[in-house]
Amino acid sequence: MDGTRALQMGRIDDARVAAAPGRVAPRRSRGGAYWQAAPFALLFLLFFILPLCLTVAVSFWHYDEYSLTPAFTLENYQEVFDGCIAKLPALCVTFATYLSTLRFALLAWVATLVLGFGIAYFLAFHVRSVPVQMGLFLLCTVPFWTSNIIRMVAWVPLLGRNGLVNQGLQAVGLTDAPLDWLLYSEFSVVLAFVHLYTLFMMVPIFNSMARIDRSLIEAARDAGASGWQTLWNVVIPLCKPGIVIGSIFVLTIVMGDFVTVGIMGGQQIASIGKVIQVQMNYLQFPIAAANAVVLLGIVLLMIWALTRLVDIRREL
């Protein structure tokens, strides 16, 4: 028994010795790193870079009612912005849709930021015991045990004309008639966004907060800062990377969304994602691709602006 163990240990030691030169030599280890990154790089290339290139290519194709023809034409982009400049200050369909989408993005961003920051702050600074902290954290992920669609549909019996909320409000006597704006409205769309994406805001902020040295909070208090002053001058500046990462998550998801706006808006509210989806349904791939490329450009601009505000590499 002891003999075998000694033998095994001997073998392990040999293996270590054999592995050591490889670890020391920089060339070999760098080659190893490339190999390790290769599977993911391949996945990325196949399912992200390639489709993206195809989308950009298709956006320059020619299409009519019956056919798609490979070409290099800007007519799809012209169609996207057809009459937009001429009509100003009145808004063309594209501009109005972008404006509506941006408004949803902004509302969802503000709501998830306030909620996510608040919850993260509570978890990071007010919950003292780590097991309780982890327990509550897991509780926040419970909604993710089921799919997006189910979570959205689950709002219908709650917010509908004869839903729980309306029945409750009428029973208490706060309203006489059911409230119509609870479901299939901008309110329900934003509500669903907040429900779905607050966690994406909260987790990076919590991560930033967990890294703040607690003695900094004490030092601020020692210097005479009130609770709000500490929050504004110490906690928020040190959470900026988390806030920016969370904002990127929420903004990019909401900007491209068409399912939530469709289901929670009762198929009555326009969003740019919805426009693209409809064009796809009509097999108008080139104009859908052009729209997608414009959307991608706008989202990338937003991300660029956010990363200009804060260096998020520090956090990664």
Added chain:
Amino acid sequence: MHGASVELIAVSKRYGAALAVDAVGLQVPAGSYCCLLGPSGCGKTTTLRMIAGHETASDGHIRIGPREVGHLPPAARGTAMMFQSYALFPHLDCLDNVAFGPRMRGVDKATRQRRAREMLALVRMESYAHRLPAQLSGGQQQRVALGRALVTEPSVLLLDEPLSALDPFLRIQVRAELKRLQKELGITFIHVTHSQEEAMALSDLVVVMNGGRIEQAAPPREVFSRPATAFVARFIGGHNVIALPQGCRLVAVRVDRMRLSPAGAEDAAPGPSLTARVDTVEYQGSFVQLRLQALDPAVSATELFAVMPDDAFAARPFAVGEPVTARWGEGDAHALRDVQPPAVAPALEELSP
């Protein structure tokens, strides 16, 4: 800036069932340099944090100057704390770090920046005003932290192990700097440390703590020459704690007061003595340190040391294993407060045959 006195009256701190600080009473005169000294977990940092207002005392009263401050927030106490990790704000440059306190108190920008610059000059960091903390060395960060603590013109500065993160060479430099600043500013410094050397070098008042209690609070010379308890004698070092069979109390004798002569030599001066065997001899430059093993089993002493000037040792060397008589003057034996003999710590020599 003016120093204020600090007074603790039966201050206790409980964490659940655990008693971190046990009814501590202490008076620190205004403008003095006080060191809280003790091993880790002795309650010294908790005591400091209670004075600062970062912990609330479970019991007792804390006075700073004439005011009872137990219910006041840290900033209203006239204290400032320098944290062990320095706790500089990583997103602010040195100037903004130092100006943070005045900014929170609503001082206008020109005034607070002028004062911050004065403070940076005081700690000799004015040329680093626009560096971020991450761009500074440990010693420089500490100076900035000191400037930030002093900018609010506290009457009491509280320092939590300020030198522990520095390398030994820098530590001695900064130590001198702290003493100079305290003298110049005339404010009260309360400094937590586990290094008796640091406490001796700096303080007007040494407070030796152990197990949440104060063992002794006295000027350094008194702590060294007349330790109150066996714990103090051992923690301060340079003492033998001896339980002689003829007395019921423990006595402390400074190791440099132990006079050695060959066993059986009758010409030595009268006085208390014990017989021992030389265990080790260590040459230390200006002196030689001998570790002794008492031969009389009735004499309980954990560790016995004797120190001789190197020329005296050269004139009459002792060899390892040689039996000796160690004597000391009646006046050199200092009775300790505790009655029980010290717990015997097994020395390495006892483990091997």
